[in-house]
Amino acid sequence: MNVSVFRIKSEESISYLSEDMDPDMAFCAALRKRGIMMHVSNEQDLGHLVNPDNFDVSRKHPDIYQVMDNKIEWESRYLSPEYAENFAEGRKHAMPCPDVYWFPIMSPRFCSEWIEVMENFGQWSDGSNQDNRLEGGYEAVPTRDIHMKQVGLDIQWLYILKEYVRPLQEMVFIGYYHNPPVSLMNFVVRYKPNEQPSLRPHHDSSTYTINIALNTPNVDFEGGGCNFIRYNCSVKDTKLGWMLMHPGRLTHFHEGLRVTKGTRYIMISFVDP
Numbered sequence: 206m207n208v209s210v211f212r213i214k215s216e217e218s219i220s221y222l223s224e225d226m227d228p229d230m231a232f233c234a235a236l237r238k239r240g241i242m243m244h245v246s247n248e249q250d251l252g253h254l255v256n257p258d259n260f261d262v263s264r265k266h267p268d269i270y271q272v273m274d275n276k277i278e279w280e281s282r283y284l285s286p287e288y289a290e291n292f293a294e295g296r297k298h299a300m301p302c303p304d305v306y307w308f309p310i311m312s313p314r315f316c317s318e319w320i321e322v323m324e325n326f327g328q329w330s331d332g333s334n335q336d337n338r339l340e341g342g343y344e345a346v347p348t349r350d351i352h353m354k355q356v357g358l359d360i361q362w363l364y365i366l367k368e369y370v371r372p373l374q375e376m377v378f379i380g381y382y383h384n385p386p387v388s389l390m391n392f393v394v395r396y397k398p399n400e401q402p403s404l405r406p407h408h409d410s411s412t413y414t415i416n417i418a419l420n421t422p423n424v425d426f427e428g429g430g431c432n433f434i435r436y437n438c439s440v441k442d443t444k445l446g447w448m449l450m451h452p453g454r455l456t457h458f459h460e461g462l463r464v465t466k467g468t469r470y471i472m473i474s475f476v477d478p
């Protein structure tokens with residue numbers, strides 16, 4: 206196309222204004238009216254345009270917030286490449302302790318960016334029983350943590366629970382169906398030797414709890430893991446982006462084992478409290 210096309214002074218001149226069309230469509234229509242057709246000149250994938258209405262560049266890692274608005278690309282970046290294998294016919298789900306299931310769910314990129322979102326925000330709780338973020342203002346077994354709401358990820362996280370966690374739950378705790386999952390407690394926990402190194406035995410206020418490893422034992426930290434006391438069984442060799450799923454109460458009294466070096470991060474949700 207030549208710029209002279211635009212220099213014609215007449216009522217036929219090319220315009221991108223139209224009462225009932227967006228500017229890009231109006232522009233194309235005006236060209237067509239003058240007999241100028243547009244053609245695809247390549248079939249290379251050059252990426253995508255984000256919707257500026259919901260892409261918040263002031264966030265650390267705005268892409269990780271896009272699970273609802275740009276789902277296909279979000280999955281390719283942040284879902285574990287092994288996620289789909291969880292649904293393979295005849296798949297034997299890992300069960301490291303009785304009724305504790307273990308699934309690959311998130312990619313390494315998810316794990317590192319999720320940690321960076323939290324550390325960039327930086328306002329970890331002080332580990333005391335007083336917690337103004339909660340309805341009752343009291344947390345019986347406090348962790349050093351940041352809640353999803355504090356970093357504007359609460360809606361996205363509930364969507365992740367519904368889309369990616371619930372289908373796994375339905376495969377292993379058969380007959381339990383609750384859609385959408387409800388969860389008021391969704392947070393990243395940080396353990397380190399001189400801050401909070403461990404978590405004393407407790408029940409969770411959940412029907413089931415999920416616990417995603419955001420970093421790697423013997424690489425990023427030493428010690429750590431989750432011990433299920435009734436079964437004298439612990440999961441210490443947690444795997445990056447893999448999620449533990451276990452009942453919250455009664456049978457699954459558990460504790461967070463001591464981190465002796467480095468920093469351990471996990472993502473926790475108490476689902477259907």
Ligand SMILES: O=C(O)CCC(=O)C(=O)O
Binds near residue numbers: 348394409416430431
């Ligand atoms: O450290 C762990 O893996 C367990 C964490 C836990 O039990 C909790 O946050 O409720």
Ligand SMILES: [Fe+2]
Binds near residue numbers: 408
């Ligand atoms: Fe717990």
